[in-house]
Amino acid sequence: MSRSFGVGEDGRPLVKTSHRLRYMLILGSLTAFAPLSIDMYVPALPQMTGDLHASDAVLQLTLTGFIIGLALGQLVVGPISDSVGRRKPLLAGLALYAGSSVLCALSPSIEPLIGARLVQALGAAAGIVIARAIVRDLFSGTSMTKFFSMLMLVSGLAPILAPVVGAQLLRLTSWRGVFVVLTVFGAxxxxxxxxxxxxxxxxxxxxxxxxxxxxxxxxxxxxxxxxLGYALSGALMFAGLFAYVSASSFVLQDIYGLSPQEFSFVFGANGVGIVLAGQLNGRLVGRFAERGLLSAGLVTSAVGGIGVLVATMFTLPLPALLIPLLLLVSSIGMVMPNASSLALAEHSTTAGAASALLGVLQFAIGGLATPLVGIGGGALSMGVVMACFAVAALVIHLTVTRRAPEGQPLEAVRV
Structure with a gap:
C-alpha cells in the first residue's frame, strides 16, 4: 500500500507518494502557462511587425491584451472554482487555451491576433489560479510548502528558459510555429x-x-x-524577475560583451539556481518555520539586489555582477513557495479566490518592471529597479506580515 504524501486538515491522506511526480508535473506545467505564453514569442516581435504590417506600438497590444486577460481571467475563474470544483473550469480553460492558440497561429492580421491573445489569456488564467488552489486543497502546513517547493522544478525554469526556447524555435520556424508549439503544449x-x-x-x-x-x-x-503582506512580498520578487528577464540580454551582451551562447549559459545557470533553491527550501521546511525561510530568502534577494546595483553603478567587472544576480534570481526558489504557502494557509475555503489575488498582484506589479527598466535604459536602470523591488519585498515582509503580540488574536493585526 502506497504511503501518503500529504494530509488534509482533518488528517485524511490526500496524495499518495507514488502519485506526487504526476501531480508535480501537471500542476507545475499549469503554473508555467504565463511565462511560456509571454516570453516564447517575444523574440519574434520584430519578424511579426513585417508579416502583419503593424507598428511596434500596435504589436505590443498583443502583450497588453494577454496580461489584461490573465488578470481578469484569474479574478473570475478563482471564485468559480471555489463553487463548482476545480476540474470543470480547469478543463474548460485548457480547451480554450489550445483552441485560441490555433487562432493565434492562423491570424491573418494584427486585429484577430490581439483578440485571440486575449482569449488565450483567459484559458491560461484557469491553469495558473486553479493549480495553486489545488495545492491548497490537497495540502496544509509544511506539506503544502514542500509541494510548492517541488513545483519549482517545473515552474521555476519557465520564465528563465522560455525566451531561450522561443529564440531557438525561430531558427526552425516562424512566429506562427511558436503558437503551434503552444497549441501542442495546451493539448x-x-x-x-x-x-x-x-x-x-x-x-x-x-x-x-x-x-x-x-x-x-x-x-x-x-x-x-x-x-496581503505575503502576497505583496512574492509579487515584488516576481517583479524583480521580470526586470531581469527584460533587461539582462541587453546588459550582458551589449555592455559586458557576452556572446549569445555565453548569455544563454548565464541565463540557464540562474534558472538552475531557482530550482536548487526550491529544493533546498523543501528540505529545510519542517526543520525551520516557513516565515523564517521566507525571511532568509528575502534577505538574500535584497543583498543580491544591492550587489547588482553597486556593480552596475560603478561598472564593476563581470563576476561582480554575475554573483549578486545569481543570489537574487535563485532566491525566487525560496521566496515563492513560502510566500504562497503562508498566504493561502488561512484560506482553505476560498483558496480559488485567494490564489486569484496572488496571481493578479504578481502580474500587475511584475508588469511595471519592464517599462521602469526601459525608462533610463542601460545597466544602471536594471540595477536600480531590481534593487528597489528586492528591498521593498523585504520591507513589506518585515512590517506588514508581522505577528500579533503574545496573547493578542490574529484578527487584531488585520487592517
Whole structure:
C-alpha cells in the first residue's frame, strides 16, 4: 500500500507518494502557462511587425491584451472554482487555451491576433489560479510548502528558459510555429489533466458563487494583513524577475560583451539556481518555520539586489555582477513557495479566490518592471529597479506580515 504524501486538515491522506511526480508535473506545467505564453514569442516581435504590417506600438497590444486577460481571467475563474470544483473550469480553460492558440497561429492580421491573445489569456488564467488552489486543497502546513517547493522544478525554469526556447524555435520556424508549439503544449496538458488529475474539492467544501459573495471575499482578502503582506512580498520578487528577464540580454551582451551562447549559459545557470533553491527550501521546511525561510530568502534577494546595483553603478567587472544576480534570481526558489504557502494557509475555503489575488498582484506589479527598466535604459536602470523591488519585498515582509503580540488574536493585526 502506497504511503501518503500529504494530509488534509482533518488528517485524511490526500496524495499518495507514488502519485506526487504526476501531480508535480501537471500542476507545475499549469503554473508555467504565463511565462511560456509571454516570453516564447517575444523574440519574434520584430519578424511579426513585417508579416502583419503593424507598428511596434500596435504589436505590443498583443502583450497588453494577454496580461489584461490573465488578470481578469484569474479574478473570475478563482471564485468559480471555489463553487463548482476545480476540474470543470480547469478543463474548460485548457480547451480554450489550445483552441485560441490555433487562432493565434492562423491570424491573418494584427486585429484577430490581439483578440485571440486575449482569449488565450483567459484559458491560461484557469491553469495558473486553479493549480495553486489545488495545492491548497490537497495540502496544509509544511506539506503544502514542500509541494510548492517541488513545483519549482517545473515552474521555476519557465520564465528563465522560455525566451531561450522561443529564440531557438525561430531558427526552425516562424512566429506562427511558436503558437503551434503552444497549441501542442495546451493539448498535451489537457489530455494529462483528463487522465491524471481527479477533482480535489469535494461538494461539501464548496462555497456559493454569487457576485456579492465574491466581492466580499475579495474585500476580506485585501483587508487581511498577513495575506496581503505575503502576497505583496512574492509579487515584488516576481517583479524583480521580470526586470531581469527584460533587461539582462541587453546588459550582458551589449555592455559586458557576452556572446549569445555565453548569455544563454548565464541565463540557464540562474534558472538552475531557482530550482536548487526550491529544493533546498523543501528540505529545510519542517526543520525551520516557513516565515523564517521566507525571511532568509528575502534577505538574500535584497543583498543580491544591492550587489547588482553597486556593480552596475560603478561598472564593476563581470563576476561582480554575475554573483549578486545569481543570489537574487535563485532566491525566487525560496521566496515563492513560502510566500504562497503562508498566504493561502488561512484560506482553505476560498483558496480559488485567494490564489486569484496572488496571481493578479504578481502580474500587475511584475508588469511595471519592464517599462521602469526601459525608462533610463542601460545597466544602471536594471540595477536600480531590481534593487528597489528586492528591498521593498523585504520591507513589506518585515512590517506588514508581522505577528500579533503574545496573547493578542490574529484578527487584531488585520487592517
Amino acid at each position: 498535451v496538458l489537457l489530455f494529462a489533466t483528463v487522465l491524471g488529475l481527479p477533482e480535489p474539492l469535494p461538494p461539501e467544501r464548496r462555497s456559493a458563487n454569487r457576485l456579492g459573495a465574491t466581492l466580499r471575499t475579495y474585500g476580506r482578502l485585501l483587508a487581511d494583513r498577513p495575506f
